[in-house]
Amino acid sequence: MRKESIAFKVDTEGTVFAVLVIISLSHFLNDMLQSVVPSIYPILKENFGFSFAKIGMITLVYQCTSSILQPLTGYYADKHPRPYSLSLGMLFSFAGVMLLSFSESYALILIAVSLIGFGSSMFHPTASRVIQIASGGRKSFAQSVFQVGGSTGTAVGPLLAALIVLPFGQKSIAFFAAAAVLASLLLLKAGSWYAARLKYALNARKKAARSTCNLSVRAKIIVLCLLVFLVFSKHFYSACITNYYTFFLMEKFSQSVRFSQICLFVFLGCSAAGTLIGGVLGDRIGRKYVIWLSIFGAAPFAAAMPHLDLIGTVVCASLSGFIISSAFASILVYATDLLPDHVGMIAGFFYGLMFGLGGLGSAFFGWMADLTGIIFVFYVSSLLPLLGIFAGFLPDLQKKPA
16 A cells, blocks of 8 residues: 555656756766866866867767666666665766875876766656656656756856865865765665655556657657767867867957856856756647757857857857756757666666767867867858758657647
């Protein structure tokens, strides 16, 4: 009787906000740790004399460690759920942060960011499953809350790095290990909730899955390929801004590292706001249209940004971040609607794709910057949101409300 009342609460009484808050706060802490990595690139470049290509390779190793493993951990989470793997993953991030703060060679830095990436690969797929279970059927809303936690953490990370790491040096990165410990403790609570509701949640998910999508297997493959293409356009552009925006402002406008980091914080803060609004709109106007308008709608601001003065550049960069970031929550929920029996694997695949493309984009634009200069890189990357026009070919999977 007790189990039935718990199951009824999860499914019928709606969203379990306490779990959403815990998972989203943990997402905030996880992504804050991750965003510290690109934020300290100017320090690493100055301390070790790294080229842009080496800087890009750090991101590539870090992102690919996460991206390659996330679909695998997601698949495993679908088949063999482990509620406390969330907390364990944070301990790997803790180890990576501590090693990064004391690394004195390029090889150790690569190992450190690999550990941080591995911790992230354990977090996102299982966290996405827990979010869907706790959503009470409001998947877009829950996913947007989860995403805004991560996006806010991504925005806060560079600001804290500017306030802590820039004045006190590389060893002060160890301060951020406290965030990993806190997240690990919070996820123990979420893990206990997940363990108590796991059997019911899996049954409820399978029951809901059967009525979601009527597309043929061939059509689903085509749509997934189109989604991958759209994720490419979004995250290659985002990788350029996230990793090289500070260098662009420093070179073109002769701004300080601190001011450039603050501008990056503004961009990432606007991205966090766009993520939340995009998730809410996905339920109201349809996820297809949010994906379409968010990527293609950012194109005018992205294209104008490299041609403007300092104020115009910051404004257009921030607006492009706000608009284009509204896409990912809708892309992820759209993809899980296509294959609702494989939420963990799909979430792992798209988070892995996001990180992997971000790493490839960083390495590619770092290589291009060494050859042509950082300003030319922004002329090229500003054209990527134009590819969002192809989102118009996505089928509308959502039923209109009665």
